[in-house]
Amino acid sequence: MSSTTALTFQPTPGKIRELIANRRPGYCLDAPFYTDEAIYKLDIEAIFGKHWIYVGVEPEVAEAGDFLTVEIGGESVLVVRHDDGSLRAFHNVCRHRGARLCEEKHGSVGNLVCPYHAWTYNLDGELVHAGHMGSGFDASKHGLKPVHVKSIEGLIFVCMAKDAPADFDELAKIMSPYIAPHRLKDCKIAASVDIVEQGNWKLVVENNRECYHCVPNHPELTISLFEFGFGYAPGSNNTEAIEEFKRIVETSACRWEGMGLPSREIDHLDDRTTGFRTQRLPLTQAGESQTMSTEVACKKLLGDLTERALGGLSFWTQPNSWHHFMSDHIVTFSILPVSAGKTIVRTQWLVHKDAVEGVDYDVNTLTEVWRATNDQDRKLVEMTQRGATSSGYEPGPYSEYTEGLVEKFMRWYIGRLNAVIG
Template sequence: MDLIATSALDDPLAAARDATADMLRQRWRTYSLPQPFYNDPRVFALDIQEIFTQEWLFVGMTCELPAKGNYLTAQIGDNPIIVVRGDQGAIHAFHNVCRHRGSRLCTQEKGKVAKLVCPYHQWTYELDGRLLFAGQDMGEDFDLSAHGLKPVAVKSAGGFIFISLAEQPPAIDDFLATLDEYLAPYEMDNVKVAAESNIVEQANWKLVLENNRECYHCNGAHPELLNSLIEFDDTDDPRATPAYRDLVARQQAHWERLQVPWALKHFGKRNRLTRTPMIDGVMSMTMDGKPGCGKLMGSLTSPDLGSLRILHLPNSWNHFMGDHAVVFRVLPLGPQQTLVTTKWLVRRDAQEGVDYDPQWLRKVWDATNDQDRQLAEENQRGINSIAYQPGPYSETYEFGVIDFVDWYSETLLSRLDAEAPSLHIVQG
C-alpha cells in the first residue's frame, strides 16, 4: 500500500505550531501566558516535542545506581527511558524499547539486573545496549549488531544524572563543571536516598515551575518552610534588609573560611546556583531548624552552611544543606497533570533510627509539597475558566517567574520557527 504524504500527516501539529508561535510573539513579557499554554493538549504536545525531548532533563542521582546492573526508569511524554550502570562504573541511557516488537524492557521504577531482558520474547541485551540473544527463530543471517538498544544522551555531574532525547543536545558542560565544583565537598558518591515521595499534581507543569520560582505566596501558605527559609536569596533583591545583608556577609565569610563554594552562578536563565543563609541560627530545613541527620555530608565540618540552591530548567530545583539535601524532579504527564518527585539525601553511612528519622527529615517538605500542590491545582482550576486572561507579575516579588517564562517562551519559539525574527515582547 502506498504511503500518503501530506503536510498535515507529516506534521499534525503544524497549525498549532503557527498559532503558538504567534501567541509567543505577541505576549506581554511581565504577564502570565495565554490560557492555551496551561491547558491545551496541542500546546502540551509541543512542550513535550520542543522542550522535554530537546533539553537536558534531570532524571535521578548517581547514588541510585551504586553497582553494575542497577537501573532506574523515567517517562518523558510517550518515551520510556532506562538509565543503567554498566562496566567500569559507566552510566548508560537508552530508550526503554525492545528492538523486536517494541515492548518495554524494564517495567519497574528501579531495580538491578545482570542483563536487560525483554519480558515479552526474552530478547537479551548487554548493559551497554548490545543485543546478545534473539532466539534461533530469527534465522542464521539475522544481524544482532544491527538491533542494539537506541541510545539516549546521558551526562552526570555532582551526583546528578541528566539525559537528553535530542539528536544534538544543547550545551551544558559549563554548568556541569560548576555543579561538580560546588558539590565536591558533599562527596556525592558517598550519599544515599533516605526518603522519597511522588506527588501527581492536577496542574500544568509550567504552573508547578512558576509556583516554585517565587516565594510571594510563602508567607500565606508555608508556615513549616518559613521556620528555616528566608523568602529571598539575593542581596540585590529589593526586599533585602540591612539585617539580611549583614547576615549574608557574616555567612559568606564563614563559608570562605571553610572553603565551601557560595558565589552566585548563572548560566543564562536555565541554570542557577547560589548558597544563601537560612534564618539566623537555623542549620537545616527541619521543623526545629536543627540538623536532621547526625552525620554531615561528605567532608563538611560545619552544619551552618545555609542552603545551596540549584536550579535546572525545565525540571529541577534543589536544596543542599550541611546535614542533608532535598532534590526535586518535575515530569509532565498531561496538559493538566504533573509528577513531582522529591528525594532526601544523607551521608551513605548514616544509620536510620540512629543518625536520622526519615519522617522527621521529610516533614517540612512533605507539608510544603502538599501546600504547593493545592496552590497549583487551584491556579489550574481558575485558569480553565472563560474569565481567565493573562495577569501581571510583580517585578519585585515574581522576577524569578518572569525569568522562567522568558526562558520557556524564547526556547519554544526558537524551536517552533528557527528562522523567525527575534522574539517580540510587549512591555507590560
C-alpha cells in the same frame, strides 16, 4: 487587553505561533499554554525532547547492573550502571516489537532481557541474543537506541535529542565545586515521594521560582528561611532589616568560601540553552537545616563537612529541577509532565550512606517540612490550573520584586519554543 482562553482557542500551528509571538513580557501566559494538549505536545517535543532533563541520583544506580527508569512525557528512559562504572542510558524499548524492557522503577540486571520474547542486550545496549531469527539476521543492527546521559556530582541528567545541548559540560564545570563538598555519591536515599498534581508542568515551575506566596502558605518552610531571602519590595519600614540581611549574606558567603564552599550567586536561567541558577544562602534561627527546629535532621554530616550551620545551597535547572544541599542532607526535586493538566513532582531526601535510621536520623523529622510544603504547593498549582480554564482568566503581571525568576523561566521557555518552531 484581550485574552485568549482555553474555551476559544483553536490549536492550529498558526495560532500557536501567534500565541508565542504575542506573549507579553512581565506577564504570565495565555490560558492555552496551561490547558491545551497541542501545546503540551509541543512542550514535550521542543522542551523535554531537546534539553537536559534531571531524572535521579547516582545512589539509585550504585552498583554495576543497577538501573532506574523514568517516564518523560510518554517516553520511557532506562539508565543503567555499566560494568566499568560509567552510566549508560537507552530508550526503554525492545528493538523486536517495542515491548518495554524494564517495567519497574528500579532493579538490578546482568543483561537486559525483554520479558516478551527474551531478546537480550548487554549493558552497552548491544543485542547479544535473539532466538529463532535465522542465519540472515544481523543482530548488530538492532541494538538499543541510546540516550545522552551525564552526571553532575551525582545528579543524573538525560537528553533524548540526537544532538544534546553542548553547554551542559560548562554547567557541570561551574556547578561541580558548589555540589562536590556535599558528596552526593556517598549518600543514600532515605525517603522518596511522588505527588501527582492536577496542573500543567509550567505552573509547577512558576510556583517553585518564587516565594511571594511563601509567608501565607508555607509556615513550615519559612521557619528556616530569612524573610528577604527570595525577593522583597523595599520600603521605608524595612530598610534596616534589608541592610542587615545583606550583611548576613555577605559575611556568610565570605566565611563559607574561605572554607572551600562556593556560595555566591550565579544566574543563567534565561541566557543559556541549559538554563541554571545557584546560590548558598544562610538559614535563620539555629541556621543548620530546613527542618522544623532549624537544627540538623541527621547527626552524621555529609562528606567531610564538620560544621552544621552551612546554610542552604540551592540549584535550579531549566526546565524541570531544583535541589537544596545542607550540611546534613540533600533534597532533590524533579518535574515529570504527564498531560496538559497533570504533572508528577518527585522529591528525594538523601543522607550520608553510613547514617543509621533511628540512630542518626528520623525519617519524619527529615521530611516533614517538604512533605507539608509540597502538599501546600500542590493545592496552589491545582487552584491556578482550575482558574486557567475559566473564560474570566487573563494573564496577570508578575511582581518585579518577588517574581523575577518566574519571568526568567518564561523568557527561557518562549525562547526555546521559538528555537524549534521558528
